[in-house]
Amino acid sequence: MKKVVSLVLALMLVFSLAACNGKDKAKKDDGKITVGVVQTNANESDWRTANTKSMNEAFAEAGFETKMVFGEGDHAKQIAQAQQLIQEEVDYLVILGLQSAGWEDVAKAAKDAGIPLIMADRKLDLTEDLYTAMVCSDFEAEGVKAVDWLKTQDMDEVNIVVLGGDTGSSAQLGRSKAIEDGAAANGWNIVFNQNMKGWDETLAKQAVADLIASGKEFNVIYAENDNMARGACDAMDAAGITYGKTGDVKVIAFDANKWALEKVLAGEFNLDIECNPLHGPRLVSLIQSLEKGEKIEKNVYVEEEMFDAETITQAIVDARSY
Ligand code: GYE
Numbered sequence: 256m257k258k259v260v261s262l263v264l265a266l267m268l269v270f271s272l273a274a275c276n277g278k279d280k281a282k283k284d285d286g287k288i289t290v291g292v293v294q295t296n297a298n299e300s301d302w303r304t305a306n307t308k309s310m311n312e313a314f315a316e317a318g319f320e321t322k323m324v325f326g327e328g329d330h331a332k333q334i335a336q337a338q339q340l341i342q343e344e345v346d347y348l349v350i351l352g353l354q355s356a357g358w359e360d361v362a363k364a365a366k367d368a369g370i371p372l373i374m375a376d377r378k379l380d381l382t383e384d385l386y387t388a389m390v391c392s393d394f395e396a397e398g399v400k401a402v403d404w405l406k407t408q409d410m411d412e413v414n415i416v417v418l419g420g421d422t423g424s425s426a427q428l429g430r431s432k433a434i435e436d437g438a439a440a441n442g443w444n445i446v447f448n449q450n451m452k453g454w455d456e457t458l459a460k461q462a463v464a465d466l467i468a469s470g471k472e473f474n475v476i477y478a479e480n481d482n483m484a485r486g487a488c489d490a491m492d493a494a495g496i497t498y499g500k501t502g503d504v505k506v507i508a509f510d511a512n513k514w515a516l517e518k519v520l521a522g523e524f525n526l527d528i529e530c531n532p533l534h535g536p537r538l539v540s541l542i543q544s545l546e547k548g549e550k551i552e553k554n555v556y557v558e559e560e561m562f563d564a565e566t567i568t569q570a571i572v573d574a575r576s577y
Contacts (some may be wrong), residue, residue, distance in 0.1 A: 291340030313535025398433020460486030
C-alpha cells in the first residue's frame with residue numbers, strides 16, 4: 256500500500272512540475288516578445304517622461320509585452336532589477352543606466368542566459384562583446400555644440416555656472432567634459448560646477464539663488480537639462496537678473512522639450528541642444544530586425560539638432576513632437 260501512495264505522490268509531483276513548466280512554456284509560446292526595461296526614474300524630468308511614454312507606446316503597438324522597472328536614483332536597485340528580469344527570462348533587456356559604470360555582471364548574466372542586452376539613452380561602460388546594440392545620444396558632442404556656439408558670442412569675459420545632471424550618468428559625464436574642456440581651451444572661467452541629484456529643477460533653482468546671494472558674478476548658465484535651466488531662470492527672476500537674448504546672462508539648456516523651445520522662441524533661453532527621447536520606435540525596429548536574424552548596426556548615435564533664439568521660429572516649435 257505504501258508503495259502505491261509513494262508512486263501516486265511522485266506522479267503528482269511530476270505532473271505539477273510539468274504543468275508549471277507548461278504554463279511558463281505556454282507564456283513563452285504565445286508568440287509575444289517580452290522586453291524588460293530598466294528605466295532610471297519615473298518622474299526625473301520632462302525628457303524622461305517623454306522617453307518612458309515613447310517606449311511604452313511603441314512596444315504596445317508592436318505587440319510586445321513590456322516589463323518596465325524604475326531605479327529611482329538607486330544604482331544598486333537597477334542592478335538587482337536587471338538581474339531579476341534575467342531570472343524571469345525576458346526576451347530582450349533594455350537598460351537606461353543611472354550610472355554608466357558597474358554593469359559588467361549584469362551583462363555577463365544576460366549573455367549567459369542568451370538575452371540580448373540593448374543600451375538605450377545612455378551608453379554604459381561595457382566592452383562590445385557584452386552588449387548586442389546601443390541606441391544612445393553622444394552627450395559630449397552635444398556639449399561641444401554648446402561650446403562652439405558660446406565661442407561665437409564674442410564675450411569679453413565668460414563666467415560660467417555649470418548645473419550638472421546625475422553624477423556618473425553618461426549624460427552628465429559627456430556634457431560636463433565638453434564645457435570643462437571648452438573653458439580650459441578658451442580661457443573661460445567656470446565659477447560654479449555642481450551636479451544636481453536627479454536632474455532636479457528645485458535643487459538647480461536653490462543653487463543659483465545661493466550663488467547670487469553670495470555675490471558671485473556670472474554671465475552664462477550651462478544647465479544640463481531644460482528643467483534645471485528653468486530653475487536657474489526662476490532664481491534670476493527672483494533676484495532681478497536679466498537673461499536670455501537681451502539679458503546680461505546667457506542661458507544654455509539641453510533636451511529641447513517643446514515647452515523649452517517656447518522659451519528659446521521667447522528669448523528666455525539663448526540655446527537649447529536637442530537630446531531626443533523618442534527611443535521607442537528605434538528599439539522596436541532594432542528588436543524586430545534581431546527577431547528576423549537581420550544584421551544590425553551595433554552602435555547608433557541619435558541624430559540631434561540645436562535651437563538658437565536668433566533663428567528659431569514658431570513653425571519649428573509647432574513641429575516638435577515632445
Ligand atoms: O538630459 C535628462 C534626463 O539621459 C539624456 O536624463 C538623458 C537625460 C536628460 O533626466 O533630462
